Amino acid sequence: xxxxxxxxxxxxEAIRADWLKQMSGAVRRADLMSNEEIDxxxxxxxxxxxxxxxSGGITNLDGPAWTPAREAxxxxxxxxxxxxxxxxxxxxxxxSLKQPxxxxxxxxxAASPDAVFDEIWKATLLLDxxxxxxxxxxxxxxxxxxxxxxxxxxxxxxxxxKLWDGILALPIIGTLDSARTQVVMESLLQAVVQTNxxxxxxxxxxxxxxxxxxxxxxxxxxxxxxxxxxxxIISGVRPQIAQTIVHLGIDLANVIxxxxxxxxxALALQRTxxxxxxxxxxxxxxxxxxxEE
Amino acid sequence: xxxxxxxxxxxxxxGDVVVAxxxxxxxxxxxxxxxxxxxxxxxxxxxxxxNALDHGKGGQMVIEHVENSIRxxxxxxxxxRGPGIxxxxxxxxxxFTTAGGMGLGLGGSKRLVNDFQIESEPGKGTRITVVRWK
Ligand SMILES: Nc1ncnc2c1ncn2[C@@H]1O[C@H](COP(=O)(O)OP(=O)(O)O)[C@@H](O)[C@H]1O
Ligand SMILES: [Mg+2]
Numbered sequence: 001x002x003x004x005x006x007x008x009x010x011x012x013e014a015i016r017a018d019w020l021k022q023m024s025g026a027v028r029r030a031d032l033m034s035n036e037e038i039d040x041x042x043x044x045x046x047x048x049x050x051x052x053x054x055s056g057g058i059t060n061l062d063g064p065a066w067t068p069a070r071e072a073x074x075x076x077x078x079x080x081x082x083x084x085x086x087x088x089x090x091x092x093x094x095x096s097l098k099q100p101x102x103x104x105x106x107x108x109x110a111a112s113p114d115a116v117f118d119e120i121w122k123a124t125l126l127l128d129x130x131x132x133x134x135x136x137x138x139x140x141x142x143x144x145x146x147x148x149x150x151x152x153x154x155x156x157x158x159x160x161x162k163l164w165d166g167i168l169a170l171p172i173i174g175t176l177d178s179a180r181t182q183v184v185m186e187s188l189l190q191a192v193v194q195t196n197x198x199x200x201x202x203x204x205x206x207x208x209x210x211x212x213x214x215x216x217x218x219x220x221x222x223x224x225x226x227x228x229x230x231x232x233i234i235s236g237v238r239p240q241i242a243q244t245i246v247h248l249g250i251d252l253a254n255v256i257x258x259x260x261x262x263x264x265x266a267l268a269l270q271r272t273x274x275x276x277x278x279x280x281x282x283x284x285x286x287x288x289x290x291x292e293e
Numbered sequence: 294x295x296x297x298x299x300x301x302x303x304x305x306x307x308g309d310v311v312v313a314x315x316x317x318x319x320x321x322x323x324x325x326x327x328x329x330x331x332x333x334x335x336x337x338x339x340x341x342x343x344n345a346l347d348h349g350k351g352g353q354m355v356i357e358h359v360e361n362s363i364r365x366x367x368x369x370x371x372x373x374r375g376p377g378i379x380x381x382x383x384x385x386x387x388x389f390t391t392a393g394g395m396g397l398g399l400g401g402s403k404r405l406v407n408d409f410q411i412e413s414e415p416g417k418g419t420r421i422t423v424v425r426w427k
Contacts, residue, residue: 175311208335209335209336209339211336211343211398212340212397213339213395216395240328240332241332243329243332243333244336247333247401247405248336248397248401249387249400249401249404250395250401
């Protein structure tokens with residue numbers, strides 16, 4: 001039988017004081033967490049570990065006796081994931097309990113070196129297990145957090161920009177296969193009507209994947225814009241995207257595509273009877289855009 | 294074919310399709326596939342994951358780094374317990390759709406990978422296995 005549970009319970013406050021004292025800068029990250037916070041986290045964690053060990057033993061941490069400790073670790077991981085700690089910083093927070101725990105074992109069992117070794121070994125296993133639980137919980141929180149950020153990114157409204165008289169641009173950033181696509185496309189069509197534009201440039205540089213669903217949304221928008229008298233130009237078609245579109249068998253023969261937004265803009269200007277000319281150095285009076293004669 | 298490592302992504306919401314794509318992109322990058330090959334894999338995954346979700350009523354993707362005696366590959370298995378595909382040959386035909394899509398997802402993803410296999414039983418579900426070799 002291990003004496004650890006009893007020792008942890010009995011010396012909880014001393015262990016905690018030692019733990020806080022030794023907590024190094026890297027673990028503590030005073031820039032991310034206040035003293036009160038670390039104080040309450042360490043107290044809660046040690047209390048739940050003590051009670052888990054006392055009623056559930058220290059070899060299996062899956063049982064109900066350890067539920068409060070597991071929950072405390074999950075809560076600590078969650079708050080740290082949001083505060084910007086790394087996985088290892090969070091795991092080290094738990095692992096840094098080793099030193100005070102070992103010191104306590106050595107002091108309590110000073111008379112019996114064998115027992116010291118035995119209990120230190122058990123304490124190591126216990127803390128490694130707790131650190132693993134922490135790392136898992138941290139990972140889960142991070143994944144949820146990232147998924148939410150992605151969702152928010154998907155919801156970001158994409159602005160329709162007026163580049164020139166009669167020329168609109170819609171730079172799309174993020175996933176294009178969600179419900180937001182509909183909203184984005186509708187706002188483009190509305191802007192076409194409001195500004196009486198003849199050209200709408202849809203820039204997909206910021207769209208990571210163009211699959212058949214994205215292509216279908218784009219094609220529908222292009223068709224609708226045409227019905228309203230506006231021509232769409234797709235820009236930002238990267239080489240790897242172009243290849244994939246061909247393999248998918250998507251027919252873009254009736255769509256004007258350009259590699260760069262600037263090329264699309266130049267084309268639209270030209271088609272609306274304007275042209276881009278270079279400014280003569282030394283002659284500031286010349287304009288950048290001039291009406292084609 | 295030997296398995297080096299594998300991971301499962303559940304496909305129950307539209308957000309899961311995003312996660313599936315990101316996982317495939319990440320693995321393909323780690324395995325040092327070229328940018329074009331990464332894009333092909335991610336796009337095929339996007340098509341098949343969305344099919345499993347939209348037509349198959351949800352399922353999962355298993356992503357696996359495999360190797361044989363000469364090369365490494367990224368293998369993706371999409372599984373659902375949906376209605377199944379009654380006529381696989383028809384479903385593979387470009388333009389065939391029962392849901393108002395473009396009907397290019399199956400045929401297209403087949404062209405984006407090296408190995409492509411469909412197993413489907415009406416009423417039981419569908420399993421599609423693809424591999425792209427390096
Ligand atoms: N996992 C699946 N379960 C059931 N039916 C499917 C599945 N995947 C594809 N199908 C069928 O095959 C058809 C063609 O699929 P696809 O080429 O991806 O085109 P789309 O998804 O645009 O309809 C679908 O319309 C559907 O009827
Ligand atoms: Mg499809």
